[in-house]
Amino acid sequence: MQTDFLETILSARTDTDVQHHFLETLDHLGFSHGLYAARFMLSLPDSISREDYYCFGNFPAPFMDAIESRQLLASSHWMTWSHQQTGSAPCQQIDAELTTECARLADRHGLNSGYVLSLRNQIPDVHGMVVVTPHAHASPIKSRRLWEIAGGRIRMLSTLLHFRMATLRRNRRAQSLTRRQREVLEWSATGKTVSETAVILGVSAATVEKHLRLARAAMSAGNTAQAILKAYVTDQLFTTSSDKYDKR
Incomplete structure (x- = not known):
């Protein structure tokens, strides 16, 4: 048994x-x-x-x-x-x-x-x-x-x-963030503004704002800084193991 x-x-x-x-x-x-x-x-x-x-x-x-x-x-x-x-x-x-x-x-x-x-x-x-x-x-x-x-x-x-x-x-x-949500959080963590992140990723500022909002919701965070911290301590940021993330 x-x-x-x-x-x-x-x-x-x-x-x-x-x-x-x-x-x-x-x-x-x-x-x-x-x-x-x-x-x-x-x-x-x-x-x-x-x-x-x-x-x-x-x-x-x-x-x-x-x-x-x-x-x-x-x-x-x-x-x-x-x-x-x-x-x-x-x-x-x-x-x-x-x-x-x-x-x-x-x-x-x-x-x-x-x-x-x-x-x-x-x-x-x-x-x-x-x-x-x-x-x-x-x-x-x-x-x-x-x-x-x-x-x-x-x-x-x-x-x-x-x-x-x-x-x-x-x-x-570890599967709660999509690839795009992870990217916008990582660039935010390095000090990039929404506009700068939009240029880097080749998308609109509105799209960056949308993914930041979704990332905050996915991490149950009250603001972007909290989302970054929670994602980091759960090994979702700055990792080379991209296969564990959703490819959206």
């Missing part, structure tokens, strides 16, 4: 495939509920990256809807602990007093007897965590016994999941 998962997740081409196989394997290991949350591009300030936690899981829908719509994970002790620690710990140990809204919500749904796994320092500029529980309203004793049996495998599977998700997202970002 574990070998099958390794082969399947390494060959997965979409987020959906990775999620399905990860949650399916957790269920085989005795944990029917799993939650993964991660943030990428941590080298950029929040004001520039504009990236919320990427999250998926099969916890009950009301719980998932609440933590996503109200962004409860960011302020949870689960997340704080995973930022500061490595390894794993019981959910109840991390927030025994239910001091955060996320923990109180989990307790109301009977999901507070699982384990939190920190994925800290696994990948540069990426942070993540995994939360697993056997089922709703499972006893802490049952959760601990299952963890003693399967905890090591779940840690390995979670690490592999984290690496694969980071790779898929990095590949997707």
Whole structure:
């Protein structure tokens, strides 16, 4: 089962495939509920990256809807602990007093007897965590016994999941700019004005402005300087590997 998962997740081409196989394997290991949350591009300030936690899981829908719509994970002790620690710990140990809204919500749904796994320092500029529980309203004793049996495998599977998700997202970002958008950002980065860039590329200034606007949108940037920075740190500018870009 574990070998099958390794082969399947390494060959997965979409987020959906990775999620399905990860949650399916957790269920085989005795944990029917799993939650993964991660943030990428941590080298950029929040004001520039504009990236919320990427999250998926099969916890009950009301719980998932609440933590996503109200962004409860960011302020949870689960997340704080995973930022500061490595390894794993019981959910109840991390927030025994239910001091955060996320923990109180989990307790109301009977999901507070699982384990939190920190994925800290696994990948540069990426942070993540995994939360697993056997089922709703499972006893802490049952959760601990299952963890003693399967905890090591779940840690390995979670690490592999984290690496694969980071790779898929990095590949997707690397394909987000067209060739023309990359060109106008590169010339802007060297200090060229819109008019100068238009002359260099043999197009109108309006066309340059259009591609700059599209590049800002593609990078979710508020201005051209932010788009240049985000494109640079994701290896989309000043690279000789042009085959990874759209030829438009």
